[in-house]
Amino acid sequence: MTVVGAVLYALIGGGALLCLVRLVRGPSLLDRVVATDTLLVIISAGLAVHVALVRDPTLVPVLVVVSLLAFVGSVSVARYVGGMLLRSRTGDGRDLGLPVAAEVEEGRS
Amino acid sequence: MTALADVVAFACLLAGALLCLTAGLGLVRFPDVLSRMHAGTKPQVLGVLLVMVGAAIRLDGWANAWMLLLVAAFQLLTAPVSAHLISRVAYRRRHVRRDLLLVDELGTPGHQDDAHRGDEPGDAPPEHPAVRPAG
Numbered sequence: 071m072t073v074v075g076a077v078l079y080a081l082i083g084g085g086a087l088l089c090l091v092r093l094v095r096g097p098s099l100l101d102r103v104v105a106t107d108t109l110l111v112i113i114s115a116g117l118a119v120h121v122a123l124v125r126d127p128t129l130v131p132v133l134v135v136v137s138l139l140a141f142v143g144s145v146s147v148a149r150y151v152g153g154m155l156l157r158s159r160t161g162d163g164r165d166l167g168l169p170v171a172a173e174v175e176e177g178r179s
Numbered sequence: 180m181t182a183l184a185d186v187v188a189f190a191c192l193l194a195g196a197l198l199c200l201t202a203g204l205g206l207v208r209f210p211d212v213l214s215r216m217h218a219g220t221k222p223q224v225l226g227v228l229l230v231m232v233g234a235a236i237r238l239d240g241w242a243n244a245w246m247l248l249l250v251a252a253f254q255l256l257t258a259p260v261s262a263h264l265i266s267r268v269a270y271r272r273r274h275v276r277r278d279l280l281l282v283d284e285l286g287t288p289g290h291q292d293d294a295h296r297g298d299e300p301g302d303a304p305p306e307h308p309a310v311r312p313a314g
Contacts, residue, residue: 074189074192074193077193077196078192078193078196081193081196081197081199081200082196082200084200084203085196085199085200085201085202085203085204086199086203087203088200088203088204088206088207089202089203089206091207092203092206092207092215098212100212100265100268100269101212101215103265104206104212104215104216104219104265105206105215105219107219107220107261107265108202108203108206108219108220108223111223111227111254112199112202112203112223114227114250115195115196115199115226115227115230118227118230118231118233118234118247118250119192119195119230119233119234121234121237121238122188122192122230122233122236122237122238123237125237125238125239127238127240127242127243130238130243130246130247131246133246133247133250134246134249134250134253137227137250137253137254137257138253138257140257141253141257141258141260141261144261144264144265145260145261145264148261148264148265148268149264149268151268
């Protein structure tokens with residue numbers, strides 16, 4: 071029982087850590103939006119695992135709220151980002167990302 | 180009976196948690212926005228569904244089961260919408276590794292729309308294709 075709980079938390083924590091890695095490293099803003107969306111869904115899965123392990127239904131309404139918030143956040147940020155990003159003029163798929171200010175800090179062109 | 184239900188519930192929880200880890204792995208390993216979005220939404224939805232099934236088996240009472248079913252239905256409804264929005268912005272803003280695409284059906288001349296690219300904010304100045312420098 072406790073072993074299964076530890077394995078479950080380890081798997082979900084590993085997934086959340088990998089999402090955080092992509093959130094930090096992601097070259098463009100859309101990568102970060104995708105990583106944030108996935109991170110919130112993984113957090114709600116972790117809450118559900120906690121609910122199932124301790125058989126405590128208190129957190130179940132929180133799951134509904136978190137799943138809806140993940141959707142609203144990612145959709146609104148994606149709509150907002152659509153007007154900000156520079157178009158690549160080379161056409162080979164290189165990511166130009168944001169206008170200068172945000173990208174200079176990362177050392178990418 | 181309860182032991183069997185627990186075994187089924189823990190199997191569902193383990194599979195769901197493994198799919199969460201898979202989503203994180205794909206998010207780190209994949210090369211561009213479209214494939215990362217693919218990794219972040221599709222295994223993720225199945226993982227959340229499995230975790231919800233496991234939690235609904237573990238919890239007693241129909242009220243909690245219905246609420247978990249509501250979460251699963253929200254996930255099924257909202258994941259395609261957000262994935263579609265993100266991939267549309269990524270495609271229109273050329274955040275796609277075109278050298279990795281096998282088929283680009285939107286790249287054919289019939290689908291090029293220079294005037295209405297969409298997704299500009301409402302207060303953006305109008306952008307005319309004739310004025311834009313050639314690129």
